[in-house]
Amino acid sequence: MSGTRLSDRHSSFIFFSVYSIFLIVIPLSFLTFDAFQASTNSVFFDVIERGFYQSLLQATLSTAISFVLGIGAGMLLIIYNGRLKNVILSMMLITYVMPGIIMSLGILTLFHYNMGFADIIYGNVIYNAPMIAVLTYSAASLTSFEEIKSAKVLGANDGRIISDFYFHNSIKGGLLGALFSFILCFEGFSLPLIVGGPTFTTLEVYIYLFKREFVSISSFPFSGASFVSMLQFISLLLPLVAYISIRSQQTRVGTGISYKFRSSNYVIPFLVAFLLFIFSPLISMFSEAPLNLSSLSGIQARIGIGVPTLTMNTVLFSFASTFLAVLVSLYIASRFSRGTVFLVMLPMIVSPVSLALAFYLAYGSISGSFILLIIIFTALVIPVTIRMMQQAFQSIPSSERFSSRVLGDSSFSSAVKIQLGRVRAEIVTVISLIFITVMGEFSAVATVYTPSTETLTIGIYNLLSVRDFRGSYSLTEIFVIVIFISAFAINHLGKSDVLGETYS
Numbered sequence: 001m002s003g004t005r006l007s008d009r010h011s012s013f014i015f016f017s018v019y020s021i022f023l024i025v026i027p028l029s030f031l032t033f034d035a036f037q038a039s040t041n042s043v044f045f046d047v048i049e050r051g052f053y054q055s056l057l058q059a060t061l062s063t064a065i066s067f068v069l070g071i072g073a074g075m076l077l078i079i080y081n082g083r084l085k086n087v088i089l090s091m092m093l094i095t096y097v098m099p100g101i102i103m104s105l106g107i108l109t110l111f112h113y114n115m116g117f118a119d120i121i122y123g124n125v126i127y128n129a130p131m132i133a134v135l136t137y138s139a140a141s142l143t144s145f146e147e148i149k150s151a152k153v154l155g156a157n158d159g160r161i162i163s164d165f166y167f168h169n170s171i172k173g174g175l176l177g178a179l180f181s182f183i184l185c186f187e188g189f190s191l192p193l194i195v196g197g198p199t200f201t202t203l204e205v206y207i208y209l210f211k212r213e214f215v216s217i218s219s220f221p222f223s224g225a226s227f228v229s230m231l232q233f234i235s236l237l238l239p240l241v242a243y244i245s246i247r248s249q250q251t252r253v254g255t256g257i258s259y260k261f262r263s264s265n266y267v268i269p270f271l272v273a274f275l276l277f278i279f280s281p282l283i284s285m286f287s288e289a290p291l292n293l294s295s296l297s298g299i300q301a302r303i304g305i306g307v308p309t310l311t312m313n314t315v316l317f318s319f320a321s322t323f324l325a326v327l328v329s330l331y332i333a334s335r336f337s338r339g340t341v342f343l344v345m346l347p348m349i350v351s352p353v354s355l356a357l358a359f360y361l362a363y364g365s366i367s368g369s370f371i372l373l374i375i376i377f378t379a380l381v382i383p384v385t386i387r388m389m390q391q392a393f394q395s396i397p398s399s400e401r402f403s404s405r406v407l408g409d410s411s412f413s414s415a416v417k418i419q420l421g422r423v424r425a426e427i428v429t430v431i432s433l434i435f436i437t438v439m440g441e442f443s444a445v446a447t448v449y450t451p452s453t454e455t456l457t458i459g460i461y462n463l464l465s466v467r468d469f470r471g472s473y474s475l476t477e478i479f480v481i482v483i484f485i486s487a488f489a490i491n492h493l494g495k496s497d498v499l500g501e502t503y504s
Contacts, residue, residue, distance in 0.1 A: 070132025099440025106281025139173025
């Protein structure tokens with residue numbers, strides 16, 4: 001038995017060594033070395049200072065508004081006892097997984113192509129406020145039902161229960177969402193690039209521009225982009241440490257039984273108003289430009305690639321990177337320890353553009369563009385995949401999680417043979433979300449794509465660049481249809497008997 005555990009630890013050490021060296025150490029080393037080769041001057045620093053100011057301002061203001069709205073919406077979900085709660089929760093997650101370029105196009109439509117600072121903030125808020133609301137609701141729902149019953153016996157009314165128990169417990173989830181929101185907004189790309197324009201350019205956009213447009217004439221042509229990437233990386237270290245610290249302190253204290261508030265239906269209008277607020281860009285886009293297949297025929301002539309090729313590339317990248325990310329995350333989640341938390345989460349603060357640049361510098365010369373993009377997408381989604389898988393495995397009682405370990409199984413073998421079947425629904429949801437996330441990725445692929453590896457998001461952006469709005473609308477709506485078909489297929493496969501036999 002001790003020999004099995006020793007071998008288990010040895011294999012874990014080897015795996016984490018390979019993971020850290022090839023996915024973190026080597027890419028960041030290349031990025032750091034390249035950054036030190038940058039030719040800097042006063043103009044360069046003035047540009048970077050403006051970008052840093054915009055990143056910080058947009059992230060801070062967007063997070064503050066998202067936090068207030070998210071906490072409020074999360075508490076409304078706690079109060080509401082109706083049958084539509086799960087539907088509302090699902091709808092709140094739609095904007096979070098919706099590709100940024102699609103939401104940017106929706107905002108342009110909603111505000112009649114008037115680009116400005118307020119539009120960027122609004123776009124960030126409708127992305128992050130629903131996420132904070134869901135995290136707030138999840139944290140508040142862990143409130144001990146026994147404590148609430150004791151408070152009711154002592155005469156506490158619904159208002160006191162909300163403020164003293166649910167609201168108090170929700171703050172930690174809200175803060176967790178706010179920190180994650182700040183990191184995402186600081187790394188903002190699609191909204192500043194498409195909606196904001198040159199005036200509101202962020203560090204993330206400057207990294208992209210220094211990689212694709214303003215290439216240095218030297219032995220290190222991308223050193224300017226690398227310098228900005230390292231500045232952004234260092235700026236986000238403190239929020240990442242705070243995020244991990246708060247998340248590691250979360251403990252499950254509730255029983256899963258929620259308190260039933262009297263007359264909770266009065267919150268429905270507020271929840272509907274919140275949903276309309278976050279879905280207005282999509283509603284505006286689909287109402288103004290219904291699907292027009294005839295406009296797709298000229299797309300190849302305008303951007304040099306056909307819709308079938310764009311779709312095939314998108315699905316191929318999503319399938320391959322999702323498959324790899326799930327395998328790696330399943331292994332790590334089954335052997336997760338606090339000592340590896342920071343290492344596993346580190347790619348989260350390496351923005352998609354920076355990560356794409358780092359992998360391009362490290363492996364671009366030895367791998368084709370297809371393989372490079374698959375590796376980049378896999379590295380991007382691994383932290384989120386691990387986090388969700390770990391939460392799924394932790395929901396299984398300890399007696400079941402460790403039952404096969406007593407018989408000599410490794411932690412990974414136990415996870416595959418015993419635990420995976422218990423959390424099949426959660427794992428299918430993870431796969432679906434990751435697949436959609438990769439399909440909608442724009443910033444990473446925009447940084448390193450070649451003509452043969454263009455995806456639907458690149459096609460939409462190229463159509464916007466030539467001001468073909470009708471074509472971009474049609475391609476966007478085709479993209480949304482592909483997303484929903486893919487999500488349905490994944491969920492259907494996950495619930496089918498064939499896959500069920502695999503898990504059993």
